[in-house]
Amino acid sequence: MIEISKVKEEYLNHINKMDSYNEALSLIFWDLRTGAPKKGVDRRSDVIGILSSEVFNMSTSEEMASYLTQLLNEETFNELDDITKASLLESKKNYDRNKKVPAKEYQEYVVLSTKAESVWEEAKEKSDFSLLQPYLEKLVAFNKKFIEYWRYEGNKYNTLLDMYEPGITVEKLDEVFAKLKERIVPLVQNIADSSVQPRANELLVPFPKDKQRDFSLEILKELSYDFDAGRLDETVHPFAIGLNPGDVRVTTKYDEEDFRTAVFGTIHECGHALYEQNISKELQGTGLCTGTSMGIHESQSLFYENFVGRHENFWKRHYESLQRYAGGKFDQISLEEFYLAINESKPSLIRIEADELTYSLHIMIRYELEKALFNDELEVEDLPKAWNEKYQSYLGITPPNDAKGVLQDVHWSGGSFGYFPSYALGYMYAAQFKQAMLKDLPNYDELLAKGDLEPVKDWLTEKVHQHGKLKKPLEILKDVTGEELNADYLIKYLEDKYNKIYQLT
């Protein structure tokens, strides 16, 4: 056993080193987006390249292979503590994934996707899919080869899903998405036909950046964001980034013509940040001190954005303050009108501007297209046509051009296939968590009205945050809710809320 504990210690040092490099990389990433001088960027890119390769090399090194061999066999594995076990399994997964693709091919793929991202920018600007098409074809072909290297069970697309949401399969997604579609599409239609129409345009009033910032800070405090373990900065695209649980930063974007960008953006990123701030420090340096999956991460940001930030009681408490920061510009809009306006729902072309009701439909469209691509049922060249048909079928609208259609998202040009479903999973998880939370916090609505959000954060910390990557996404879901993935809770939430707002029943 002395031998094993020594190997274990060496393994943990190795992982700790990888985590340290990743923390340095995260800081560089944050810095580049928050004010690094532009002339230093070229050299900084070299630094990123060197540190990243180092992390990649450590994940596939002979040392790593030896640790895995020595610790992942039956006799030794069972003697280990849970954290080391989970860490090893994660390392093994990365090792296999990174080793199975020939280094040269992977290198080509990285170069290709970097190039494709910049081509995408041009293609989007010119609304010309043909520019991106040859790159997308190659990226899809690469990913098809990778799927063969990595193996698959059931549907080939499962292997891609597994990168972002381990445990989720085409079979499950088909089932939940079918349900969602069946109930949301008619609801969207009913809303379009409703005589009630919120006057969201009235929200578009000039709102100075510094006042929006002050309000954002006030909200962050109330949401239990810990400023001793974070900070708020301004960026073109908002994000949250965890360097370690004691340093989780959020950024937001201020649109002086539309305060919603900053306010709901900040609340959304705060949800991500609370997750990372409240991961157990025991997991530091083990490779597990981060969110367990894209979907669970998104469930936390969406929980706060929608179940807190778009809740009537939240605004009962904060609307006056918002009115003050806006310098009286909302004085003619009643709280009720305001609440309706921020919850307006209507079919739209752009995913990132979609409301919480129609958002999932945008995701389903992308999911179906990706699934078809990787099952040889759709060619890249036919993507624009397929995209437009699906928008007509799901949302009743057709993009006027590819910039507002198939070219709108960066994901595919960066080689990220299988990522989109996580967004919709985040909605479903969040609704399931909310349902479970109500059993422990039946006075949830009152807490919001009082501004007492500590119990909400504490509940999420106990059930979700603290575990980091120690638990798999579906394990968390099961432990917290007692159920598997289930679309019913999201459907019920959306139907209740939107039927009421649009007076549909």
Add this chain to the structure above:
Amino acid sequence: MIEISKVKEEYLNHINKMDSYNEALSLIFWDLRTGAPKKGVDRRSDVIGILSSEVFNMSTSEEMASYLTQLLNEETFNELDDITKASLLESKKNYDRNKKVPAKEYQEYVVLSTKAESVWEEAKEKSDFSLLQPYLEKLVAFNKKFIEYWRYEGNKYNTLLDMYEPGITVEKLDEVFAKLKERIVPLVQNIADSSVQPRANELLVPFPKDKQRDFSLEILKELSYDFDAGRLDETVHPFAIGLNPGDVRVTTKYDEEDFRTAVFGTIHECGHALYEQNISKELQGTGLCTGTSMGIHESQSLFYENFVGRHENFWKRHYESLQRYAGGKFDQISLEEFYLAINESKPSLIRIEADELTYSLHIMIRYELEKALFNDELEVEDLPKAWNEKYQSYLGITPPNDAKGVLQDVHWSGGSFGYFPSYALGYMYAAQFKQAMLKDLPNYDELLAKGDLEPVKDWLTEKVHQHGKLKKPLEILKDVTGEELNADYLIKYLEDKYNKIYQLT
């Protein structure tokens, strides 16, 4: 030769990697001082430890040993380009230095000096030298052993000087310091006896931080600081830091009761920053892309602080602007009075608050004490007494306690012996550079009056900045001025300036 070019390439990759790690470390350092959340600091310290050891290990690794052996022999070395040659010599120096101290001893020393720094804080607060004394004794003993490991020529203290200012010896310092002392001590006495006394107290008026910041930004622009390759932030202790030539950041401290802290601090740090911004990009990733020595670095900051920032013509141009930013609070002080006030000289106890005339005396005192310690002519326990006697002898004042005496500086508790002389060298170098500059820019004074500082920066770039560590400090001095180290220029500058200000001749 194919073999050599391959080894050379591998060596340069190795050095490039070390430089990249150092860049990441510099960013972490900057971030920790400009707003990193406090709860993340513990983990960040681990990250620093891991990255630093990695750099240390790379500097003494078997690969490094093999590169040095293969490239530093007569046949191959002469075939190499100048940059690779200088890089190798620098690596060899670090290799020898780092290898000669047994790893265990070095580790103990690092732990000791870290501990001693925190003991120093307490000792200074309590003004109790006896708390620090046992630590200082051990630190001195360690350094004495290191000197034996590293070997020495002539005086033992030379080995310590060499760490900060290669080429400078006790013999040279004794000579120039004797001259300086001979001329400055009587000048200081004459000033004390002068009937002219600037009214520096009148400068102590409330001056809002944001106005000081706006003025600082205006000045930085005029000094040719490139904001596309840098940024200005606020910190408790001002500093400049070069991540790469395209990213050199400055910080300043705003004292709302005394604008001089920020203004002269910013100008000082700008001098450091201009050095780092204008190093040739060819040197990136070679280990040479930084200032060549502490003394040359200080010569650049002092050049700007004193020869620009305390020059009459600089204020002819900027005083009105300063008055505006101060909101009229200096309207009763004429430009002449202002110029006298910012150039007030009088003996004081604290080095970092000293004026440009008396500053060198503070350094000489420290130099003489360090030299005595390492030549067994002084015991640590006798430091306070020796300190106080020297202050009386050089400056005519005696510290009322050790906090304002021997305990004022952090350097010794951090194990930095041999560092202080660099500050005084910076003054002498700067005066020598100024003399040489006047041959090429005889209209120097006019340039300042016009605010045309590009030619000054361009001259310093051509002569000093661009070379980074490619040239040794004394090599630069000789190439630029045609002379060796010479105290005469500093003496002449100080005598001319202060005789005039205090109407002594």
